Amino acid sequence: MTTGIISYGAYVPRARLRSETVREALGTGRAGRTRAVAGCDEDTTTMAVEAARRALRELPADSVGAVSFSSAHPVYAAKTNATAVHAALSLPAHARAVDRCGPERSALGALLDGFAGSGTHLVALADTVVGPAGGADEIGGGDGAAAFVLGGAAPVAVPLGTGAATAEFLDRWNAPGETFARTWEERFGQEAYTRLGAASVARALEDAGLAPSEVTSWAVTGLSERAARQLGRSTGLGDVRTDDLTSVIGRVGSAHAGILLADMLDRARPGDVLALTLLADGADTLVLRVTEAITAHRRRETTAAQIAAGDDQLAYATFLTWKGLLERPAPRRPEPARISAPASLREARWKYGFTGARCDACATRHMPPQRVCLRCGASGRMKDEPLADVAGTLATYTVDHLAYSPAPPVIGVVIDFDGGGRFACELTDADPEAVAIGDRVQMTFRRIGEADGIVNYFWKARPLSEEAS
Template identity: 50%
Template sequence: MRGIVSAAGYVPFRRLQRSEIAKTFGSGGGKGTRSVASYDEDTTTMGVEAARLALRGAPDASVDALWFATADPAYLDKTNATAIHAALRLDGDRPALDLGGALRSGVGTLRVALDGAGSTLVVSADVRTGLPTSGDEAAGGDGAAAVLVGDDTTGPVVAEYLAAGSATDEFLDRWRTPGERRSKVWEERFGETKYVPLGEQAWQAALKAAELTPGEVDHLVVAGMHGRAVKALVKRLGTKDGALGDDLTATVGNPGTAQAALLLTAALEAAGPGEVIALVALADGADVLLFRTTDALGARSAARPVAEQVGAATDVPYGKFLTWRGMVTVEPPRRPEPARVSASAAGRSEDWKFAFVGSRDRSTGALHLPPSRVSMSGGALDDMEPAPMADVPGTIVTFTIDKLAYSPSPPIVFAVVDFDGGGRFPVELTDVDAADVQIGDRVEMTFRRLFTADGIHDYFWKARPLRTAAASRGGGAGAPEQPGPSGSAPKPTREGGER
């Protein structure tokens, strides 16, 4: 049996209220919210987060290859998937490849993996933007998804791959030339007249190959940047009432290349065993993928469900959103900008920089962050073993708010974190308001971009609060009370430094 072994989505913590656009410019915007990648996030960092969650759902699964699809790569010429590969600590003989450049790349990469052999981790991510007041600005969204494709030798298959159908045609609907930040679109009615017949053609082909009828589809999700065509096609598919799933456009927006896999993940999380899931994607044609969930799905719980991430969010001011997107230039900090990262230094510390792996003294168990050759306990030399810490939570023991240090989005909040089971490390906090930080807050590590200099992205790890969906919307730290390293829940206190 071949199909999906694990799947996970990643939705950034920040949201833009679409109504804020019209308040500023007098036009544009609309109802609802869209997800916003923070200033220290890009498609690579979001891809890492989605992939971590997917592998957490299948900890014993093997990964033979990593494929990364995006229409907004952090690098050109350089392979972006290698950073994700390094962050996940995959074996060096496993290929990591970029398959991107177009919106169809996301669902296309997934289909190629399903039709192939071996186990493939398919990661898709996108950052969507547009000119202020444009439809793309309001309707777009940022996010990522990761799907581990394999067979029973990879791990328990939670959704069996039944069949697929595709229809392709050359027509001009949406395009963006190299170097442009915004997309251009043709007249909506033209796109609708092209997409709807293609969608019906792919739909019928997939159903015929799977020997199914529309009424046997339990969960239907339809992805596509052309909202008018999506709505028109849904009416013609003939599925039963209640089958159509939420496309998340009212809360997350449309994350482009990642939308198909993100909606598929959400459908899997909502489905029960023995149900048929249909994914339809419209992008320069149409693709339909059909799955049937297995009994293994009932024994699997998502590490962080998409619905939970949608609910766990806080708003970002529109002005800050424009700054993060490079649409508005503000006065930079009066501090020297950071120098570019040394390639040789980064290469020597790959496990530490990309995977947050410390070292542990084999004799005494002393943990070193960053890794060290000499133990601080006993002084043993080169008697260390790797200590992966990316998935270990911790507790803030002290912090400082720095308004003087360079940051693309000041102020910086630095904290000293005690990790569960040992280890202490000073780390920058992210996805948090400085006024909400407290000693005793529980945090987890997340892969981020510290800065960019000379076109080189400095990737490393930051800490963010552990949150629940109910606690986050109010804008507070939202950290649930969980046991600290000593086993007791620390009492948060508002003490710390500021300069």
């Protein structure tokens, strides 16, 4: 049985920073670009969860046998980040969760290695890119995630061939503890990557037994934009090359190749041959054929729709604050307390998986879960009730300008969930001036605080997108 892509999903944060906004503040910088920006309550873990939720929306969670998480900027260095992704998705305990963290090539390597495995495997790629003020990484970088479920059951795309070209050379680097990466002179990387990229494409097409004319769509990304442009002429694939999306979301580091692949799958038709090339510390090319299963597997929240829904009014000072590069006075309120590890473990299904309970006697939904029904008093009659994908309606809300937050004001809401249950939480990704009673919302996995180097995760509400409704 051939292992292919069973399902997939991408996540592009709502906030955008326009290069013109940076130019207005600094008087320098490249014009005509926009980058996706993770909110102050988002990181590589939360974005990986959101991409994986889209990939698993029509699949049972207990079908996943393993999870691999890859990022160049994981939240923890001495703790497995994939376990939080595993918990937020309510995956079974027997599913292995491991990190495959590192720069861009490590992420694509995690996906390529997944094709060689057995069983059903979730691969989540996420990254956030920062750089010096006004530099190429700040203006041309981006934040986002992509996720792929790999297995042999009714794949939407199957691999036909791969090709690699590896060389040791110094192009982009940073030492542990350094805030920003550094790069060598661009023409040096251009020459090396053009040669390596052409070799990887040729090997992948040979492995697939295909000519360049048989490729329907080709995406190329990597550390050298010049090499990526030149590669189209040297491989014979220039006519089928797709938009690399860097002008609208930036280059999303370890996740960018995955986002491009998700975007190609969103647009693909049965029988299409897709090629993906990454130029990073060498080159890798993947060639796939789209199957008939793609017609019944169209994503509701496509990559293009998420890009189009972005809010490009983010102020430069707010961007710097969210990235931890500008320290501003904190509210005169107590800072968040460190979470309790034992309590988090005991309540993991609620805290991470947002799993409530429903009384088997009177059908009352309880959030958070209870052992004794608060309505009929029945004891021991509760059944798990997954709620992360249940939409709701705002019953009331308040805008709090005094609560501790890196992005005040805090919007506190009370939600009536479809099917019963009322819950109070925070609303994110929303304009305080536009919130109204009766608004439809969905849940999203976010950071709610950090203390002593421990990130506290829980669920917030965000406006329900038209694609998800």
